[in-house]
Amino acid sequence: MRFKWLKKRFTFMVIPDANSHVVRFRLSGWALSLMTLSVVLLASLAVTFYIIQSRSLGTNQLLENKLVGVTEQFEQTVTEKNTTIEQLQNDLVRLSQQADQVKDKIEELKKLESEMKSLTGMNGDKPVSISSASPGSSSSSHMGGGYTPATDSDIRGLIEDTEHHFDDLDKEIDGLFGTLSETKKQVEEMQQLLAITPNIWPVDSRNVSSGFGVRIDPFNYSPSFHNGIDIAGRTNDPVFVTADGTVTATGYDKSEGNHIVVDHGNGLHTHYMHLNEILVKKGDKVKKGEQIGKVGSTGRSTGPHLHYGVLKNGAVIDPRPYLKASRKDEP
Ligand SMILES: [Zn+2]
Known part of the structure; x- marks a missing residue:
């Protein structure tokens, strides 16, 4: 019979060392084959599990690598954006300072116009002084103090201030154009009047x-x-x-x-x-x-x-x- 050995019995002996008792146990052919089958099955399971595990590990590693790449790229983008924002903020500060400088120049022009008027004796209206002397308006290059980074709200404030400054400047310039051309007209009229007014000595002698x-x-x-x-x-x-x-x-x-x-x-x-x-x-x-x-x-x-x-x-x-x-x- 083919499966004849299944009905046989097998004896196993374990001999630990010379002074110990020999351990014997008997197993039927069925039990033996069942055990063998179980061992094979367990081994296959282990192998399958190992393969799945290692594959999953590989996928995880890949994902992790990808994630690291994406994160690095993201960080780089953020850094670039931060640099751009910082540059823009610096530009804004410079722009705001320029607005102040232009304001100062307009103030000088107004003074000049007023002086021109008083020279020609038509000192009618005094120049309207620009009320707020902004902090950056002194053109001194000597600066100092501790460093405190500007907050977002500082920057927003600066943007609003600068916008207002430029709006004001626009109006000031328009106003100045008006008064300057009026003054020019008056000066021309004055010159014309002066030219036809006999007010010089007709000879060099004063006797x-x-x-x-x-x-x-x-x-x-x-x-x-x-x-x-x-x-x-x-x-x-x-x-x-x-x-x-x-x-x-x-x-x-x-x-x-x-x-x-x-x-x-x-x-x-x-x-x-x-x-x-x-x-x-x-x-x-x-x-x-x-x-x-x-x-x-x-x-x-x-x-x-x-x-x-x-x-x-x-x-x-x-x-x-x-x-x-x-x-x-x-x-
Ligand atoms: Zn005479």
């Missing part, structure tokens, strides 16, 4: 030999009205026109001698008399300070001098109070 008003006549020694001022000088000293204008008359008569009349517009005329020589003719456009003649003693005169007269709307006025500027000082 007023006879004033405006009632005086004793130098020829008949009785009271008379002197309708201008006499400035004593030397023959052929240059005579300058005291404002921009047009020559309306030149000529000679017994009383005025060689004389010139200049129309300055706005109802103003100036008269230059007793000239030794006339250098302009009727219709000439003349510029303030330009030489129009030479000092002489022609006509009713006792010696070389210039009779200078000013008419306002046809009436003679005292020219003296207007003779404020020297020809070289002011236009």
Whole structure:
């Protein structure tokens, strides 16, 4: 029979050492084969388990490696983003400082405009001072102190402040444009007015030999009205026109001698008399300070001098109070 040995019995002997008892046990063929089968089965199970375990371990390792890679990449991205944020924050701080600098410059411009106004004597409105002098506004480069990193809320505050600063600057600049062009217009008007206002001395001499008003006549020694001022000088000293204008008359008569009349517009005329020589003719456009003649003693005169007269709307006025500027000082 094929399975004959299954019915047989097998004896196993265990001999520990020479002095100990021999242990014997008997097993039937069935039991033996069952045991063998169990051992084989257990071994297979162990092998299968080992294979599964090691495969799973491999997968885990792979996943772990992947995770490490992804984490590293993520960390790198975060680092890059942080660097970018830091750069942006630095840019923001610089931008905010620039806003402050521009603000300072606008303030200077306003002062300059105000000075310009006061120079031309139109000191109407004082410049509006920018109220808040921001901490960064002093342009000193000497700085110090401990380092405390700016918080997110600091940065948000700075962004808002900077936005407001730039909004304010925009308005300030617009306002300044308006006032500056207004000032420019006023300065131009002032210049124009100044150009046609007879306010310079008509000769270099300051020796007023006879004033405006009632005086004793130098020829008949009785009271008379002197309708201008006499400035004593030397023959052929240059005579300058005291404002921009047009020559309306030149000529000679017994009383005025060689004389010139200049129309300055706005109802103003100036008269230059007793000239030794006339250098302009009727219709000439003349510029303030330009030489129009030479000092002489022609006509009713006792010696070389210039009779200078000013008419306002046809009436003679005292020219003296207007003779404020020297020809070289002011236009
Ligand atoms: Zn006179």
